[in-house]
Amino acid sequence: MSTPIVSASSAAAPQDFRLPTAVRPSHYDVTIRTDLEKLTFDGFVKINLDVKAETSTLVFNSSDLNLGNITLQSDALHTAQTESSRSFEKEQERMHVHFATSLPAGSKAQLQIAFDGKLTGSMMGYYYSTYEQDGKTKYYALTQFEPTAARRSFPCWDEPALKATFAVTLISRADTVSLSNMPAISEEVYTTEPSATGSTISSLALGSKSEEKWKITKFETTPPMSSYIVAWANGPFAHLESSYTSPISGKTRPLRIYATPDLIHQAQFGLDVKAKVLPIYEKVFDIEYPLPKLDTLVATDFDAGAMENWGLITGRTSMYLLDAERADIKTKKRIATTQSHEVAHMWFGNITTMEWWTYLYLNEGFATLMGEVIIIARVFPEWKVYSEFITDHLQAALHLDAKLSSHPVEVDCPDANEINQIFDSLSYSKAASVLRMLANWVGEEQFVKGVSLYLKKRLYGNSVSRDLWEGIGEATGKDVAGMVENWISKMGFPVLTVTETEGAIKVRQDRFLETGPAEPKDNETIWTVPLSLQSSSGIDTKIVLDKREDTFAIDTSKPWKLNAGTTGVYRVLYTPERLNAIAEEAARSEDVFSLEDRIGLVYDTAALSEAGFAKVSSALSLYKAFKDEKEFLVWGSILSGIGSLRNAFWENDEIVEGLRAFTRELAGPLVARLGYEYSADESPDITELRTLAVQAASGSRLESTVEKLHGWFTTFLETGSDDHIPPELLGITYSVAVWRGGRAEFEALKKIHAKPRNPAQAIAAMQALGSSEDPALARETLEYALEHGRDQDIVYFFGGVSANRKTRRVLTEFFKERYDQIYKRFDGNFSLKFIVERAFNGLSSIKDHDETVEFFRGKDISKYRMSLEQTLDSIKAKAALIERSKEDVEQWLAANVQK
Structure with a gap:
């Protein structure tokens, strides 16, 4: 049956973006047949409906599906009727199906729809992913429904509040593995290819004769749940298995992690974390995990980082796979926090x-x-x-x-x-x-x-x-x-301006903007601010500022600061004298101001100076005062601040070289003290501080460090082994090699990207390819990315070029040239907004801002509007910083840094 499309002018009004409330789904029976050779799927869904108000029209979500016959059975009418007509709202992705006889309020009905669709590489809905086996590309399929892509896989009421139970049946080739939210309750093999589009599974006879065996896998019915966390997958998966025992009921639940056979050996760490955190969640919330199992599926093509489908978590390889022999702590942290984050969603x-x-x-x-x-x-x-x-x-x-x-x-x-x-x-x-x-x-x-x-x-x-x-x-x-x-x-957060009187402080709140003091129209919100005042008598977490300004008694002759532990969502602006006093005390001893205090102090000073609330030179002086700091996280905040300035002044060679020299002064002694060797016995802090120091030293062109790392890569080129390169320094070594080297290093990184030993190595290679200062190689990197990079990985290639001040304009122009191709490829994906940001966020002049606005004029920006507007704001903020602080930065560098 043909489906007329509602014109744009007659599409739903803004107030009508939600589905009508005349009916609610209570249960879905979903049957899906997957053909991984033809890259197609077809299915049949039966949806039980509770009729809340009399209606003769059913409105539900559907997108990119071919819908077959639609029938409706009514308990109250004791009849089944077929549709009288249908219409489709393309923009709203809503199907309107009209019937001759109305459903009475308070009754129940069942809607039955046959459908079919194509498996694409879109990473949305039910899509295919690829992997290599014996030199050949193989396929498997999985779902990604959040936020609004369940409708791409089966017709449904695709809104979070419209919860229902789901009974999923998957039809697939017998040599594959089928997964869904719940455990399988039966699996039968057939020698005839089954059909999924008949009204019952007994329609197997409608299938064509096949030499291959097919199977039907039925899964248990879920608890009430939203459509966006329904999930299924089909492919040649292998798995590792563990379990945990519920501290509440004593039940033991199986835990599995699935991946393609070539990757499964790297999945143990992620599985172990899942087993450790589940019983903790149960005890903390006093609520037992309600499903009979919890699986994780690792996908080689995945748009988001990971997804919390109930009972079947999914995610990309970099979020779940760990090479036990070549694991760095950054990768361990990413996998552990990702796994725990997704389990929290249960x-x-x-x-x-x-x-x-x-x-x-x-x-x-x-x-x-x-x-x-x-x-x-x-x-x-x-x-x-x-x-x-x-x-x-x-x-x-x-x-x-x-x-x-x-x-x-x-x-x-x-x-x-x-x-x-x-x-x-x-x-x-x-x-x-x-x-x-x-x-x-x-x-x-x-x-x-x-x-x-x-x-x-x-x-x-x-x-x-x-x-x-x-x-x-x-x-x-x-x-x-x-x-x-x-x-x-409300959007935004306050900056607290603190002034002192004898025996008291006066605190005023105003909205903080990166461009400087907010205008009255943007400064109307009054927040209730927990001040968390730290003084000689301890930390007072109870006092709050709930008006524009107020005065609080305190002995200002002894050390004190606001936002103890940096737990507040605000910045604090002290007088220069008080800032110096806090900094001196913090740099001298941890007895008064904690690690968290020092981190927050550095970040606040950087942000306030860049926004014009203080001189940038005051932040640079603070960084220098912390030159004897021992903690990795404080050093991270310091080097982040210097890097932010380099990113703003990227086209001013004199300032960039001055900031590099300053970085060498800070990082050089750290590298000299910590060296390049890692020990399994050292603390994570020491490990990460060494990595950060080497990264800062190489990025600031400290020759001894550059020579060391380039020498490591030269040995790799000669021997084919990188076992001598510490995993923590692999990405840094790759970047130095491409920057210092030429075509040989560039081609070597492309080979590493094509055949990485683990996801961390692949990411390091993609980012490092952008490190060449040769514009021709930068453009070649971007061409290579679009031709050979997976959709999920384009941001890594773009990010590498964007971070390179010598080539970021190559990226901007490349994006403009290929805009139509890029938009079509990533339309609807999470990645689109990040790609737009990478292409323009490095720019820092009003001329660039205006040219960017002009480029996007007349284009449909609706799917990345927020990211573009935020990027334009960033460009303006950097332009204002340059105009306001150029002379201040130049003078400080001239007086304090030896080049």
């Missing part, structure tokens, strides 16, 4: 689900805080993840939220094009930072207790913000909603 998102994408942060903010900090700290206490959170998440959140183009954590999503774009540092990192601040204010133990109450009250249901605040408020007796409301519902 509670945050899967058991209790946001009512709409407006509340995405209820999923992602919690999974970030719980999965990557509170829980993982209990498994790997030596990693100091509470401190690292400041670097990995708080600063990422503050950097993005300092732009006028930011958005609230709780953000309206009236258009499906907006949903992909809010999977960003605000929904993840700012949300987690606000929750961390709240936990510090009420006490972590009480916070977790309140979260448990929240989850228990919303089991298998949906939630909005107030449900969470009520749970934590009940556990703590505090006005949680009043404290946290503006942090979630």
Whole structure:
């Protein structure tokens, strides 16, 4: 039957972006047949409906599917009827099916639809992924439905609040493995190819005769769940198996991790982490994991980092695979935190689900805080993840939220094009930072207790913000909603300006913007700010600033600072004298100001100086004052600040060389002290500090370090072995080799990319290919990326070229030339917004800003609008920094650094 398309002018109005509420699905029977040779699938779905209001039209989501016959059975009417007509809203991805007889309110019905579609490499919906076996490309298939791609695989009511149970049946070739959310309850092999499009499985006889054996795998019915976490997969998977015992029920559950046979040997670490964190989650929340199993599937083509499908977590190789013989600590941390983050979603998102994408942060903010900090700290206490959170998440959140183009954590999503774009540092990192601040204010133990109450009250249901605040408020007796409301519902965050009087401090809050003081129209929000005042009498976490400014009594003659432990989501601007006093005390001893205090102090000083609240020279002086610092994370904040300045002044050779010389002064002694050899007995801090020091030294062109690393790569070229290169320094060595070398090194890196021994090596090679200062090789890298790179990996190639000041304009021009090709290839993917950002974010002049605006004029930017606006803001901020601070930076470098 033909399907007329509703014209754009008659598409749904903005207020009508949600599905009608006349019916709700209660159960789906989904049957899917997968043909990995033809790269097609077909299926049949039966959807049980509860009729809430009389209707003769059913409206549901569908996209990129060919829909066959549609029939409707009604309990109340005792009849089955076929459609009288159908129409399709392309932009809204909604099918309207009209029937002659209305369904009465309060009745039940069953909708039956046959469909078929193509497996593509889109990394959305039900798609194919590839791997190499015996020199041949092989295929397997898996799903990625979040946020709105379930509709690409079967017709459904594709909204988070419309939960239902799902019974999945997969038909596949007998020599493959089929997976879904639940365990298989039966698997039968047939010598005739089954059909999936008949009304029952008994339609097997309709299949064509085949020499190959096919099988039908039926899975248990799920609990009530949202469509975006439904999942299935089919392919020649191998697996590793473990288990854990529930501390609540004593049940032992199987845990598996699946991958293609060539990769499965690198999956043990990820499986081990999953087994360790699951019982901790159960104890912390006092809620047992409800499904009979929890699998993980590792995919070689995957757009997002990982996905929390209930019972069948999926993710890319770099997030789950670890070469036990060549593992660096950065990779270990990434895999452990990713696995823990996705397991956290089994509670945050899967058991209790946001009512709409407006509340995405209820999923992602919690999974970030719980999965990557509170829980993982209990498994790997030596990693100091509470401190690292400041670097990995708080600063990422503050950097993005300092732009006028930011958005609230709780953000309206009236258009499906907006949903992909809010999977960003605000929904993840700012949300987690606000929750961390709240936990510090009420006490972590009480916070977790309140979260448990929240989850228990919303089991298998949906939630909005107030449900969470009520749970934590009940556990703590505090006005949680009043404290946290503006942090979630308003964009931005404050800078606290502190002035001193005898025996007191006056604190004023204003919105912080990276371009400088906010204009009145952008400075209307008053936040309730936990000041976390540290003084000689200890840390007071109870006092708050809930007005524009207030005065607080304190003995200013003794050491003190605000935001103790850097738990607050704000910056603090002290007088130059107070900043110097805090810095001197922090540099002298850890007795007063903690590691977290020092990290926050450095980041605040950098951001405030770049935004014009203080001189950039004051930040450079602070970095120099910390030259004897021992902690990796503090050094990371210092070198990040210097790198930010180099990134802004990238076209000013004199300043770049001055900043490089300053970096050599700081990093050189660290390299001399720590050397290049790693020991299994040393602390993670020492390991990471050595890596950071070598990276800074090589990036600042310290000749002894450059020669050392280039020599290692020369030995690799001569011998074919890289066993002499420490895994921690592999990527740095590759970058130095391409920068210092030429065609031979460049070609060697391409070969490594084509046949890497592990995902970490592949990423290192992709990023390093962009290190050549030869514009011709830079362009060749980008051509190579589009021709040979997997879609998920293009950002690594682009990122490498973007980071190279000698070639970033090559990337910008290449993107402009290939825009149509790139847009078509990545349309709808998470990657699109990152590619746009990489192509333009390195620029730093008003001329570049204006030319970028002009390039995108008239283009449909709806799928990356937020990223583009944020990138344009970044360009303007850097241009303002250059104009404001060029002379200040030049004078400081001339007076303080020997080139």
